[in-house]
Amino acid sequence: MRGTQVHTYSALPMVNKPAPNFTLTDVDMQDQTLDSYKGKYVILNIFPSVDTGVCSASVHHFNEDAGNLPNTVVLCISKDLPFAQKRFCGAEGIKNVVMLSDFRSDFGWKYGVELIDSPMKGLLSRAVVVIDPTGKIVYEEQVADISQEPNYEAAINAVKM
Numbered sequence: 001m002r003g004t005q006v007h008t009y010s011a012l013p014m015v016n017k018p019a020p021n022f023t024l025t026d027v028d029m030q031d032q033t034l035d036s037y038k039g040k041y042v043i044l045n046i047f048p049s050v051d052t053g054v055c056s057a058s059v060h061h062f063n064e065d066a067g068n069l070p071n072t073v074v075l076c077i078s079k080d081l082p083f084a085q086k087r088f089c090g091a092e093g094i095k096n097v098v099m100l101s102d103f104r105s106d107f108g109w110k111y112g113v114e115l116i117d118s119p120m121k122g123l124l125s126r127a128v129v130v131i132d133p134t135g136k137i138v139y140e141e142q143v144a145d146i147s148q149e150p151n152y153e154a155a156i157n158a159v160k161m
Contacts, residue, residue: 008125010112012140019131020110024077024100027086032075032100034135041072041159042131045097045150046113048123049080050088054149058126059094061152066096071133072159075100077107079123113142126150130158 013020019042021034034042045062047055059076066074074097078085085099102124108114113125128150130139139158143150 004118006118006120006125006146007116008112008142009109009114009116012112012127012129012142013137015137015140017137018135019129019137022107022110023105024075024102024107025082025104026101027082027089027099029082032098034131037073037075038135039071039133041069041133043072043074043155043159044111044127044129044131045074045076046111046124046127046129047076047078048115048120048126048146049078050076050085050099051080054126054147056088056092058149058152059088059097059099060092061149063094063096065152065156069156069159073098077102077124079103079108120146128155130155 023031023033026032062074076097077100079102082101108124113127115121115123126143126146128141132138
């Protein structure tokens with residue numbers, strides 16, 4: 001993070017492997033699982049909090065791109081409470097992504113993205129995972145510096161292949 005090394009619980013799940021299932025909470029406090037999106041391309045946009053500039057930018061970027069991708073859903077995942085996610089989407093006009101909260105699940109551990117040190121310990125790192133309609137991971141990126149945006153083009157291209 002800005003030149004200071006921080007660590008995550010583990011590494012992201014590997015490409016060509018089945019994506020681990022998860023249960024996350026949507027903005028209406030309902031549980032959503034990976035199985036809820038079976039048969040679609042699923043882009044997991046994982047980040048620390050919508051209340052930071054880079055995280056907000058990633059949600060906006062994927063919100064714009066999601067509307068143009070057939071059979072694709074973008075799940076924006078953070079530890080933010082569902083109430084904050086819902087407020088953010090309303091204030092920012094976000095309509096083409098699904099906001100999900102890891103505030104009461106083990107998603108960060110299953111996907112290896114929970115930060116285990118630094119002042120941001122307990123939050124999620126910045127990462128993108130693309131899952132194909134069969135549930136297999138076809139792309140993953142653990143952003144090397146949490147203050148940087150992910151490679152949007154590579155993630156979108158993984159859906160188009």
